[in-house]
Amino acid sequence: MKKQNAFAGYLLIGLGIYFLLRQLNIPYFSAFYSWPTILIIIGAAFLLHSYLTKDYSNIIAGVILLGLGLHFHSKDRYSFWIDHWAIYPMIVGFAFLLKYIKTKSGILPALVLLGLAGFGLFSTSNPSWFSFIYTLISWIEQFWPIVLVILGIYLLKKRS
DSSP, rough: HHHHHHHHHHHHHHHHHHHHHHHHHHHGGGGOOOOHHHHHHHHHHHHHHHHHHGGGOOOOOHHHHHHHHHHHHHHHHHOOOOOOTHHHHHHHHHHHHHHHHHHHHHHHHHHHHHHHHHHHHHOSSSSSGGHHHHHHHHHHHHHHHHHHHHHHHHHHHHOO
């Protein structure tokens, strides 16, 4: 029970600081008053919980949320940031790699996803059949809230 309280504590501290800074309206932090910052805070809470309690089951969720938050925050603010579909498998591959470092499981998905990301990012010309990935990513970007609803319903039914 104490481990679960630790996660809630990290999350509440992070969200409390976020909303306090937002309430104080400090101009230096105005770029961080956005939804990607919430993803960063939740991902950081998962990672803090995983590493401090040595319960590494939430590393993947933490890295994915932190990575997506950083990506969405950075792509709108930094001109050098790459906005490419290969960033998504790279984030998930990196999550599996960090999990592998701690639990010694998940190296195959890490290598496959990082290889796919490397191919997408560094290949000068992709095969014509590869265009389905652009269509798939476009569809996911448009309908991702539906995926969240379906995942939530699945989790509710799974507990029953």
